[in-house]
Amino acid sequence: MLRKLPPYLMVAPLMLFIALFTYIPILTSLDLSFRAWDFLSPDRPWVGFENYQRLFASHSFWQALWVTTLFVVISVPLRLGLALAIASFLLRETMASRILRGALFLPYVTSTVSIAVVFSWVFSTDFGLVNGVLGALGLPRPSWLQDPMLALWVIIIVNTWKQLGYDIIIYIAGLQAIPVELYDAAAVDGGRKAHVFRRITVPLVMPTTYFLLVISVIEAFQIFTIVDVMTHGGPAGATNMLVVELYKIGFSLFDIGQGSALAVILFVLLVVLAFVKSYVIGRKVHYES
Amino acid sequence: MNRDRILTTLALLGGVIFLSPVLYSIWISFQTANAYYTHGLEFTFNNYTKAIGDFGFARYLLNSLIVSGVVTVGGLFIATIAAFAFARFTFRGNNLLFGAVVTTLMIPSHISLIPNYLSLAKVGLLDSYAGLILPAMANGFAAFFLRQYIRGIPRALDEAAYMDGASHMQVFWRVIVPVARPAVLSMGLFIFISEWNNYIWPLIATGKRDMYTLQVGLARLYQTNPGEGFLDWPLIMAASTITLLPVLIGFLLVERHFVRGITMGAVK
Numbered sequence: 001m002l003r004k005l006p007p008y009l010m011v012a013p014l015m016l017f018i019a020l021f022t023y024i025p026i027l028t029s030l031d032l033s034f035r036a037w038d039f040l041s042p043d044r045p046w047v048g049f050e051n052y053q054r055l056f057a058s059h060s061f062w063q064a065l066w067v068t069t070l071f072v073v074i075s076v077p078l079r080l081g082l083a084l085a086i087a088s089f090l091l092r093e094t095m096a097s098r099i100l101r102g103a104l105f106l107p108y109v110t111s112t113v114s115i116a117v118v119f120s121w122v123f124s125t126d127f128g129l130v131n132g133v134l135g136a137l138g139l140p141r142p143s144w145l146q147d148p149m150l151a152l153w154v155i156i157i158v159n160t161w162k163q164l165g166y167d168i169i170i171y172i173a174g175l176q177a178i179p180v181e182l183y184d185a186a187a188v189d190g191g192r193k194a195h196v197f198r199r200i201t202v203p204l205v206m207p208t209t210y211f212l213l214v215i216s217v218i219e220a221f222q223i224f225t226i227v228d229v230m231t232h233g234g235p236a237g238a239t240n241m242l243v244v245e246l247y248k249i250g251f252s253l254f255d256i257g258q259g260s261a262l263a264v265i266l267f268v269l270l271v272v273l274a275f276v277k278s279y280v281i282g283r284k285v286h287y288e289s
Numbered sequence: 290m291n292r293d294r295i296l297t298t299l300a301l302l303g304g305v306i307f308l309s310p311v312l313y314s315i316w317i318s319f320q321t322a323n324a325y326y327t328h329g330l331e332f333t334f335n336n337y338t339k340a341i342g343d344f345g346f347a348r349y350l351l352n353s354l355i356v357s358g359v360v361t362v363g364g365l366f367i368a369t370i371a372a373f374a375f376a377r378f379t380f381r382g383n384n385l386l387f388g389a390v391v392t393t394l395m396i397p398s399h400i401s402l403i404p405n406y407l408s409l410a411k412v413g414l415l416d417s418y419a420g421l422i423l424p425a426m427a428n429g430f431a432a433f434f435l436r437q438y439i440r441g442i443p444r445a446l447d448e449a450a451y452m453d454g455a456s457h458m459q460v461f462w463r464v465i466v467p468v469a470r471p472a473v474l475s476m477g478l479f480i481f482i483s484e485w486n487n488y489i490w491p492l493i494a495t496g497k498r499d500m501y502t503l504q505v506g507l508a509r510l511y512q513t514n515p516g517e518g519f520l521d522w523p524l525i526m527a528a529s530t531i532t533l534l535p536v537l538i539g540f541l542l543v544e545r546h547f548v549r550g551i552t553m554g555a556v557k
Contacts, residue, residue, distance in 0.1 A: 006374070006378070006457045007374040007378035007380040007383070008374075008380065010370045010371055010373060010374035010378075010457075011370075011371045011374045011375065011386055013367045013370075013371070013426075014367050014368060014370075014371035014390065014427055014432055015371075015386060015389070015390075017367065017423070017426045017427030018389065018390065018393055018427045018429065020423075021401060021405060021423070021424045021426075021427060022393050022396060022401060022427065022429075023389070024404070025400060025401035025403075025404035025405055025408075026396070026400055026401070028403075028404035028407070028408075029400050029401070029403060029404055032403065032404070039407075094293065094296065094297075095293065095296075095297045095300075096293070096296040096297045096299065096300035097300070099297065099300040099301055099304055100300045100303055100304055102304070102544070103303070103304030103305075103307050103308055104304075104307060105548070106308060106311075106537065106540075107308075107311075109482050109536060109537070109540045110311070110486075110533045110536065110537060111485070111486045111503070111504060111507075111529075111532050111533045111536065112486055112488060112504075113486075113488055113504040113507050113508050113532065114311075114507065114529040114530075114532045114533040115311070115533075116508075117507060117508075117511045117525060117529050118310050118311055118314045118526070118529055119310060120511065121314065121317075121520075121522055121525075121526070122310045124520075127325075127326070127522065129309075129310065129313060169548060218397075222397060222399060224488070224489055225488045225489065228488075228489075228492075228508070229508050229511065229512075243399055243489075246399060246402070247402075247489070247493075250402065250403050250406075251406070251493055256403060256407070259403055260403055263399060263400045263402070263403060264400070266397060266399055266400070267396070267397055267399075267400040270395075270396075270397040271395055271396070271397075274394075274395035274396075275395070277395075278395075
């Protein structure tokens with residue numbers, strides 16, 4: 001009997017924490033999403049789908065969904081395109097390539113809050129780096145973070161700057177898995193560089209692209225820190241992402257019911273994406289382990 | 290030969306340009322506010338003493354170190370020992386429990402924000418180290434990754450130790466952990482960096498300034514605008530440097546482990 005115990009004891013702490021802080025919260029969120037509660041009153045009356053209805057009737061929910069989608073649709077292809085182009089330049093193990101890889105990767109491990117603060121300065125209207133350069137060139141100096149047309153672009157640029165290094169590292173690993181003979185054959189046939197890139201590199205690195213595509217879509221849907229620090233979702237909701245909206249409803253307005261409803265919607269959205277991910281990766285990615 | 294040197298110089302230049310926002314912000318952190326706004330040059334360490342003393346960054350630094358340290362050591366132990374059990378023992382429910390661990394990789398953490406806030410508020414753990422640490426203790430990814438790694442370790446090693454009369458715990462500490470060291474280190478670094486940079490949970494779980502982590506402290510400092518009208522950018526940049534530098538230095542020391550960790554995790 002005692003001999004049977006050790007494996008259970010060994011997995012017990014992990015399972016306990018997972019149950020307490022992941023699985024039970026999912027059920028709690030689901031339950032709370034059907035109740036009206038402001039965190040203070042003693043009872044939490046059951047209201048059915050009212051929280052969801054209120055959410056679907058609110059302008060800011062649809063705005064958040066739209067802005068988040070826009071962010072995902074613009075930022076993900078931008079990141080992957082840049083990363084693939086840069087990775088194919090940094091493929092060889094030279095000193096220069098190692099230095100650049102290191103520099104490009106650093107932002108990925110750096111504090112997102114620090115980066116958001118630094119870039120708030122970079123894009124600040126009066127004393128910022130960007131407007132300093134634009135001013136010196138005699139160009140107009142826009143109010144980047146106060147202009148609804150520009151603020152989302154700033155968020156996209158900052159996020160790309162931070163995440164690019166990760167994509168590049170993964171792409172380099174993927175590119176190195178392509179057999180050299182294919183490139184040699186193309187060289188013998190006299191293929192031009194752009195042609196080789198389009199006909200050999202891009203198709204053969206597709207599994208890595210699928211992997212990065214799904215991962216970064218999932219991650220982009222959850223963007224919060226950069227937006228919270230730089231714009232709070234403003235101006236006029238131009239950068240109001242789903243998690244920012246969730247934070248506002250749940251922790252500024254303390255509308256626990258509606259906040260939970262939004263959390264459940266986000267959960268369903270991302271779990272669907274996660275299934276797409278395991279399907280895509282199971283089907284399309286064949287790396288030896 | 291010469292071409293290599295030119296390429297290396299160009300790469301250095303490219304790297305500096307790419308990192309220039311951060312490098313320039315560190316530069317600003319050593320200037321006086323006065324010099325910064327009048328485009329003069331006047332250097333000082335005052336911004337650092339002000340951030341650390343007057344604005345509480347010594348306390349935030351301590352909080353970040355405690356929280357990230359405990360989460361890393363505790364989370365790593367919990368994940369590694371579970372990974373050992375999943376990799377080496379056949380027991381009823383092994384696959385089911387492991388499936389539950391892997392599933393957490395698909396579950397967005399934002400679903401638990403409100404419930405975790407409510408339950409920690411109920412037991413009075415908001416604004417405490419326990420409240421910051423406990424929800425981060427389970428790391429499904431580390432457990433999954435380490436199980437795969439441990440499965441690759443030849444069983445003959447365990448069996449030899451068992452023959453010598455070793456207990457399960459002895460096999461774990463004396464055989465598995467040393468052999469899996471590269472993977473364990475990579476994961477430890479990964480956990481430390483993500484916890485150090487964690488923002489949304491400390492933001493929610495702390496209300497008192499004394500319990501802020503560096504990330505929350507920096508965001509609040511920036512948002513509450515200590516410069517009366519103008520932002521005191523040099524002060525803010527000093528605070529930002531304090532927040533990003535420890536992880537950056539640690540990362541540079543063990544970069545290779547970290548990069549191997551993420552590529553192993555992704556390309557598999």
